[in-house]
Amino acid sequence: MNSFNDVWQSVCEYCKNSIHSVAYNTWISTLEPVAMDGDTAVIRSRSDYQKTIVESHYTELLSRGFEEVFGFPVSIRIVVEEAAVTKPSPKPEDSSFRYTFDNFVVGPSNKFAHAAAVAVANDPGHAYNPFFIYGNPGLGKTHLLNAMRNEMAKKFPDLKIVYTQGEPFMNEIIEAIHNVGTVEFREKYRKADVLIIDDIQFIIGRGEATQVEFFNTFEALHRENKQIIISSDRHPKDMKSLDERIESRLINGLTADIEQPDYETRVQIIRSKAKERNLEIPDVVVQYIANQLKSNVRQLEGIVNKLNSYHDLMGEEPLLSVVTPMINEIRKEEMPEPITIERIIDNVAVAYDVTAADICSKKQNAQIANARHIAIYIAREVTGLPLKTIGKSFGRNHATVSASLKKIENDIQHNARLNDTVNDIIKNIQNS
């Protein structure tokens, strides 16, 4: 395995968790690692344009990402290679093939979800339909969904499997509705034999028309015994603004939750991740990690990745003395990050299909103004900051903020759906 590639994967993971997914997918995920040159990381961009954007906006983020992995500061050099510009844009690295049933460690916390996933993958459209997996972030939902996808692709090569994520899926619906271009949308989704949607919670806040189109898609597929597989960070009942018909369809299928793995399972996961990377970690270290990190498998994998790059790049053995500071670092990160107004704006923007810039602009079109009122209201609810401070983040004065608050407070009293939507968005913010 190329170790600079591994480091790059960790840096990407870091960036992904630090910026909005749209920005990440546009600017970072399409970069390619070249090499380390002393303490400078050389990264290739696809175009001059991307280079300019990354240099002006993201070098600091990237160097923080590298520092996170190496523990020392790293400079960033972006290069554009002729070849990279002229060749047809390479597919973004797809890690989904890594996720299989074989490398999914089964324990009491995920036994049921795993068994159901295997059953569905063996008999799509018949066994359990729809199949709904839910659980907190980092516990293996995406892994299981991809394992099912890979298994079905292998077993039933003729099946048309469509895999998507909640956010882009909802955006496609909205686009289809706006352009009255539902034909293409239906062509793509209603011809699927298996439809997999990861992280459906992003349907939250989307207007009724979006949910209706989703419901119709769902019905069309379900009627024909096409398999529908959905994941979310919470049970359908806890997505309060979900259309009731969708909720009842989901509940009538099979739902399975994934919980935090117990100690034994954590130990096994660490061992399995280390083995995949040909890294030997002494038992005491494995046990120490499993004792320290309990709530999120992604963190366990992150630690193994880090130990692996320390080992490959600097010859450091994975000893307790090496792992302890890493764990302390994760602990610090784990402390609930104060929710920033920026994060609130980003989440509201996603829910209302506008951009963060729109929300902070002077634009007055109804959709944007509405999103702005809601973002202001949530900012006040969640941060409790003074109105003046909130106003600053939105480029508004105290009086405008106060007017937005009154408006939404009043609207919520009379509109239960809005109240649900706001609460759902707040949950999304806490989990984002």
Ligand code: ADP
């Ligand atoms: P989620 O989608 O629930 O947020 P992921 O599926 O992305 O979580 O899991 C996070 C990371 O942890 C992935 O790299 C995944 O491979 C790993 N992981 C989670 N659960 C397991 C498991 N039971 N066995 C092996 N790896 C796991």
Ligand code: MG
């Ligand atoms: Mg996931």
